[in-house]
Amino acid sequence: MKKIYIFICILFVSVYAHSQNLPQTEAFVENKGPLMEVNISPNPTRGDFVVEVNSVDFITAQISLYNMLGKQLSVRAIELETGPNNFSYAGTGLFPGNYFVSVKTNKGSIVKKVTIE
Secondary structure (H helix, E strand, O other), X not given: OHHHHHHHHHHHHHHHHHXXXXXXXXXXXXXXXXXXXXXXXXXXXXXXXXXXXXXXOOEEEEEEEEOOOOOEEEEEEEEEOOEEEEEEEOHHHOOOEEEEEEEEEOOEEEEEEEEEO
C-alpha cells in the first residue's frame, strides 16, 4: 500500500509540474546510498527513446514503463555496469501523453517522466 501511495504522490507532482511548465521531474522513491543517474532522450519524443542509466556500481535493476493511470506497460530485468548503460524503447505504439519510467535496484529507485507527442 505504501508503494502505491508513493507512486500516486509522484504522479500528482509530475502532473502539476507539467501543467506549470516546470522542468522534468525526478523522484527518489527510496535511496539507501549512491544509486545512479537516469536520463531519457529525446524527451519529448514522437517515437523511440533511450533510457540512459549511469550507475555507480555493477548491479541488477528493473526498468518499468507506466502510463498516467499507474498501469505497468512493460518491465525488463537488466544488469547495470558501472558507467553509462543505454536501453531503447519503441514509443511508436504509445498514445500521445505522459508516461513514467521507473528504474529500481535493491538500493532504491528513480522515476522519470517521458512525454510522447
